[in-house]
Amino acid sequence: MSRVGTVSIAAPDAPDPLLPEPNELWQETCDWQPDAAQAQLLQALYARTIAVNRQLNLTRIISPEDFWEKHLWDSLRAIAPLGWLNAGATAPAIVDIGTGGGFPGLPIAIAVPQATVALNDATRKKLAFLDGLVAQLGLENVRTLAGRAEAIGHHPGHRARYDAAMVRAVGPPSVCAEYGLPLLKIGGTAVLYRGRWSNADTEALRPALAQLGGELVEIAAYKTPLSRSNRHCLYVRKRAKTPSAFPRAIGIPTKTPL
Numbered sequence: 696m697s698r699v700g701t702v703s704i705a706a707p708d709a710p711d712p713l714l715p716e717p718n719e720l721w722q723e724t725c726d727w728q729p730d731a732a733q734a735q736l737l738q739a740l741y742a743r744t745i746a747v748n749r750q751l752n753l754t755r756i757i758s759p760e761d762f763w764e765k766h767l768w769d770s771l772r773a774i775a776p777l778g779w780l781n782a783g784a785t786a787p788a789i790v791d792i793g794t795g796g797g798f799p800g801l802p803i804a805i806a807v808p809q810a811t812v813a814l815n816d817a818t819r820k821k822l823a824f825l826d827g828l829v830a831q832l833g834l835e836n837v838r839t840l841a842g843r844a845e846a847i848g849h850h851p852g853h854r855a856r857y858d859a860a861m862v863r864a865v866g867p868p869s870v871c872a873e874y875g876l877p878l879l880k881i882g883g884t885a886v887l888y889r890g891r892w893s894n895a896d897t898e899a900l901r902p903a904l905a906q907l908g909g910e911l912v913e914i915a916a917y918k919t920p921l922s923r924s925n926r927h928c929l930y931v932r933k934r935a936k937t938p939s940a941f942p943r944a945i946g947i948p949t950k951t952p953l
């Protein structure tokens with residue numbers, strides 16, 4: 696048994712279930728496929744996550760196919776248009792806000808080894824697990840960042856420091872934008888992972904983005920490759936400095952969204 700922070704990881708009594716390896720799907724949808732070392736890391740990420748899942752309640756997505764599609768593929772499909780998957784020369788600084796069990800940040804760190812990835816969450820227990828996991832996987836391009844996004848957004852070491860802010864399943868779109876945009880450099884991109892999306896949602900989001908210095912530059916609509924579920928991914932470019940009033944105090948963005 697190995698120990699991770701305050702979390703112990705029991706040796707599994709059955710062999711780990713294996714992830715599917717649909718390289719043709721990766722190629723078709725992301726113009727990329729994992730090399731052997733990356734495939735091994737993705738498999739290890741899956742095995743370690745489900746080994747502690749019962750204790751930590753990290754995810755309800757546990758079958759190999761679901762994990763592949765809803766965690767690994769979903770995390771990486773969103774970054775395919777940003778061009779990092781095949782561009783060794785670009786080394787983006789990325790923050791994953793509300794990373795939970797490490798998604799989308801960990802698959803991104805594995806697939807884009809030249810990136811540096813900060814995994815942020817308000818829950819220390821999850822970050823203690825992620826600290827151990829990152830060490831076990833030997834990911835030298837990842838660090839964890841504990842705290843509420845509302846506070847981190849005002850920290851001089853983090854405000855306006857990142858090229859991209861990833862936000863998946865953390866709250867309504869304007870809340871995600873209020874968490875993400877303050878952390879970006881001018882020209883950086885907030886990537887908001889959404890399920891369904893409509894023109895009315897776009898119109899409702901625009902005034903919030905204008906207040907935060909952001910502009911919606913693209914909405915990618917696609918279906919997941921196995922279960923054919925709808926996904927939308929919003930790309931918000933930071934055009935201007937975010938006013939110092941944002942993010943607002945802890946709890947306010949969710950209580951009164953922009």
Ligand SMILES: C[S@@+](CC[C@H](N)C(=O)[O-])C[C@H]1O[C@@H](n2cnc3c(N)ncnc32)[C@H](O)[C@@H]1O
Nearest residue numbers: 793794795798816817818842843844863864865
């Ligand atoms: C539903 S989980 C999503 C986890 C992961 N992003 C995913 O897509 O699987 C939401 C996570 O956001 C974190 N969270 C919620 N509000 C936050 C905030 N204001 N600052 C930092 N983390 C926050 C929670 O602790 C939780 O781990």
